[in-house]
Amino acid sequence: MSDSTNGAGAGDTPAAPHEDVPFRKFLLYFLRLGTTGFGGPIATVGYVQRDLVEQRAWIGRQDFLDGVALGQAMPGPLAAQVAMWIGYLQRGSWGALAVAGAFIGPAFLMVIAAGALYAAYSGTGIVQALFYGIAPAVMAIILIAAYKLLKLTDGRDWRLWTISAVVFTVTAVTSSEPIPLILGAGLAILFLDAPPTRRRKQVRKPNRSEPPTPPTRGHALVPALFAAPAAALGTGGATALLPLGLFFLQTGALVFGSGLAIVPLLRDGVVDQHHWLNQAQFLDAVAMGLITPGPVVITAGFIGYLTAGLPGAIVATVGIFTPIYLTVVLLGRWLVRHRDNKRVKAFVAGATAAAAGALTGAVVVLTRQAITDWTTAAIGAVTLGILWRFKIHEPWIVLAAGILGLILHFPH
Secondary structure (H helix, E strand, O other), rough: OOOOOOOOOOOOOOOOOOOOOOHHHHHHHHEEEEOOOOHHHHHHHHHHHHHHHHHHHOHHHHHHHHHHHHOOOOOOHHHHHHHHHHHHHHHHHHHHHHHHHHHHHHHHHHHHHHHHHHHHHOOHHHHHHHHHHHHHHHHHHHHHHHHHHHHHHHHHHHHHHHHHHHHHHHHHOOOOOHHHHHEEEHHHHHHHHOOOOOOOOOOOOOOOOOOOOOOOOOHHHHHHHHHHHHHHHHHHHHHHHHHHHHHHHHHHOOOOOOOHHHHHHEEEEEEEEOOOOOOOHHHHHHHHHHHHOOOOOHHHHHHHHHHHHHHHHHHHHHHHHHHHHHHHHHHHHHHHHOOOOHHHHHHHHHHHHHHHHHHHHHOOOOOOOHHOOOHHHHHHHHHHHHHHOOOOOOOOOHHHHHHHHHHHHHOO
């Protein structure tokens, strides 16, 4: 395998270009990316490709593409998956955990600070005015994300469009997230496109194109992954923290499609089932995930903080990212090796189509809370038009909408 990189000589040996790079440099890079990486998962992954593959040649092009393929074949936010994959190739499971901490840490600290301010001042007129403008803008952002996800996943396959339409209708009418439908949709397409067949067992020959086996150092599962929530549970709040952790653990395993695909899953559990937040607070939490850098699912940390303080934020964040981490560590190489497997592709296609339908249905449910008058309807419509016509990063849209809300409803 040869890599085409800027600054590398034509006769250089392309074997594992990352081996001579100290691991601390990877940690520092992802710490910086987690602090400044605005623009969503596609933009963030693009930064990684530009910086680590093309300019610095710290990782091989095929290793990077394997990480992207892994993210497309499993639930969870793409940017976090690629970051964990790169850490996994460097130092095994410990490396994946360390890189995840560096990448997610800055956004986590930001939502903790935002959660503290929100908890202290959410009843004031200023905060209410701020989110008067933000809430309808967030609806427009989610609707655009749902549309793009539908186009990307469903294509011209009428079966996938049918799945999306059915799940959309169920979500919009019942105001609940049909988790069984998401899993059932994946299984339905799997049995339609690649029904199980009996075949003789064959001895698999080594494949030179497979991703390299990461260093064995730290290759076992990392007990430290569960140290933070265990410590939080030991503070005496286990009654509140246990259902919080279990909910986000389940949610992290079912986030197919994109970061914003988590919205209907979260809304159903956080608002309707457990009543941890009301609709308005939930919309504010989604806005926080869009404002901060890093993965949108860091919204979980904000929700956890509002529900149970700092221990709640830790438990929720660890819960939402644990399934992603375990998939990278336990199934990463297998999924990359079988990324073209018909069964894997069929299940992911069906589940993602269902997730896109649920995301679109959630827009209908949440809009009932966000659009309260003609002014908020206008804010939502204008935001939708701007996002449709121009390529503007979401944090700037949310910031502008918040300023507009302050102008329109500044307390006297």
